[in-house]
Amino acid sequence: MVWNINIRVFFSIIGLFVLLQLVVVGGFLYASNHFYNQWVENCREYQQVTGKINKAQQQIISRTRLARQYAVTGKQQYLDDYRALVTDELFFQLFESFSFSDSEQAWLNNSANLAKQLVEIETTVFDMVPTSLSPAVVQLFTGDYYQAQDSIARQLSALTTSIENRYQSKNTSLQMMLDKLNFYIIVALVVFITITVLILITMHKKILRPISYLTQTIETMWRGEKLEKRVFYKDEIGFLARQFYSMKDYMDENYRDLEIMSFQDALTGLYNRRYFFQAAEQSLQTAKRNKQQICLLMTDLDYFKSVNDIHGHLVGDEVLRHVSSIIAGTVRESDICARFGGEEFIVLLQNTVASGAVTIAEKIRANIENSPYVSGDLTLNLTISIGVSQIGNEKGGINMTLDNADKALYQAKNSGRNRVCLI
Numbered sequence: 358m359v360w361n362i363n364i365r366v367f368f369s370i371i372g373l374f375v376l377l378q379l380v381v382v383g384g385f386l387y388a389s390n391h392f393y394n395q396w397v398e399n400c401r402e403y404q405q406v407t408g409k410i411n412k413a414q415q416q417i418i419s420r421t422r423l424a425r426q427y428a429v430t431g432k433q434q435y436l437d438d439y440r441a442l443v444t445d446e447l448f449f450q451l452f453e454s455f456s457f458s459d460s461e462q463a464w465l466n467n468s469a470n471l472a473k474q475l476v477e478i479e480t481t482v483f484d485m486v487p488t489s490l491s492p493a494v495v496q497l498f499t500g501d502y503y504q505a506q507d508s509i510a511r512q513l514s515a516l517t518t519s520i521e522n523r524y525q526s527k528n529t530s531l532q533m534m535l536d537k538l539n540f541y542i543i544v545a546l547v548v549f550i551t552i553t554v555l556i557l558i559t560m561h562k563k564i565l566r567p568i569s570y571l572t573q574t575i576e577t578m579w580r581g582e583k584l585e586k587r588v589f590y591k592d593e594i595g596f597l598a599r600q601f602y603s604m605k606d607y608m609d610e611n612y613r614d615l616e617i618m619s620f621q622d623a624l625t626g627l628y629n630r631r632y633f634f635q636a637a638e639q640s641l642q643t644a645k646r647n648k649q650q651i652c653l654l655m656t657d658l659d660y661f662k663s664v665n666d667i668h669g670h671l672v673g674d675e676v677l678r679h680v681s682s683i684i685a686g687t688v689r690e691s692d693i694c695a696r697f698g699g700e701e702f703i704v705l706l707q708n709t710v711a712s713g714a715v716t717i718a719e720k721i722r723a724n725i726e727n728s729p730y731v732s733g734d735l736t737l738n739l740t741i742s743i744g745v746s747q748i749g750n751e752k753g754g755i756n757m758t759l760d761n762a763d764k765a766l767y768q769a770k771n772s773g774r775n776r777v778c779l780i
């Protein structure tokens with residue numbers, strides 16, 4: 358499936374996605390931390406309250422023991438120690454610091470009342486000590502006293518168990534919440550990682566790969582090599598690529614125009630002198646390799662000056678175009694025709710021996726003689742002189758041959774014009 362992305366929309370989605378990740382994971386972590394703190398707080402509270410209940414119970418046990426010892430021995434020290442234990446205050450602290458359920462509150466109230474009953478019995482006994490230190494006094498500690506003591510122990514134990522159960526169930530539900538949250542965090546992470554991987558794959562496919570392809574394209578262009586293929590996308594990268602390819606085409610076209618202009622004669626459309634030398638050198642190398650002959654024709658219109666003088670330069674230019682098309686139309690396409698300067702044209706004949714070159718030169722001469730320039734009422738009969746030379750094996754190469762062709766042309770001019778001479 359081919360689909361194109363809008364890069365701005367794509368990055369906005371990524372931004373929103375990252376925000377979503379932060380909110381979701383942050384929210385989960387916050388909730389998890391909150392539940393964990395609650396769990397710790399519950400444990401602390403549980404320790405505190407059960408600690409207080411245990412302490413109250415211990416105090417009651419210690420106090421009753423001291424009360425009995427005082428009743429039996431009458432020693433003041435036991436009474437002093439007894440009074441140092443303030444059980445009521447402990448119960449009072451429990452009421453204040455903690456919120457109990459109704460049943461727990463009832464157990465606590467009962468325990469407090471029973472503790473008061475114990476104190477009343479103990480006070481009665483103490484009033485009789487030390488005068489009536491007898492088994493009868495000690496007898497007062499039986500019955501209601503021990504029942505009250507047992508009942509306190511039972512009530513406080515029930516209270517402790519109830520609190521323990523309550524906290525246990527609270528923490529169990531907290532633990533379940535934490536487990537659930539951990540599960541959600543893992544699921545969210547898996548989803549986010551999957552989406553992130555998909556985003557990375559998309560980024561690679563839709564953004565990085567096209568950019569890297571464009572970079573390679575630019576490198577290929579810099580190396581001057583041909584572009585094998587062009588890739589188009591409909592998104593911003595595609596737009597960039599299209600602009601780039603348009604720019605490249607425009608530059609190529611301009612370059613081609615410049616190239617043509619650099620080796621073409623503007624008036625006649627033939628090659629110019631600069632290109633001629635370049636092409637002649639190459640032809641010479643090829644001919645040497647293939648053991649072929651090359652000939653040069655140096656041509657010059659006869660009495661062309663008078664054409665300009667009588668009919669003007671514009672007609673002169675038209676005549677030059679007329680002559681150039683006759684020359685180019687007479688020789689083979691593989692031959693190189695160039696305007697050498699002014700009304701001088703030069704032709705390089707590939708794979709041609711001197712006799713063949715003379716024949717072609719003769720053909721050009723005859724064609725020009727037989728094709729007058731006609732424009733409206735104006736008819737101009739034209740003739741041309743041609744010097745022919747063959748590129749030999751001597752060291753001079755093209756320049757020497759040109760020289761020879763020039764000399765041959767000079768001969769043709771001097772011997773009456775409208776003729777072909779060979780050197």
Ligand SMILES: Nc1nc2c(ncn2[C@@H]2O[C@H](COP(=O)(O)OP(=O)(O)OP(=O)(O)O)[C@@H](O)[C@H]2O)c(=O)[nH]1
Pocket residue numbers: 624657658659660661662663665669670671672673674677698699700770774
């Ligand atoms: N119209 C036109 N004339 C040109 C151009 N280049 C050179 N000429 C003219 O070509 C003429 C060359 O004349 P010459 O070669 O001196 O003499 P000619 O009249 O051709 O006589 P011969 O060559 O001796 O037969 C000059 O009048 C130049 O001004 C051109 O591009 N356009």
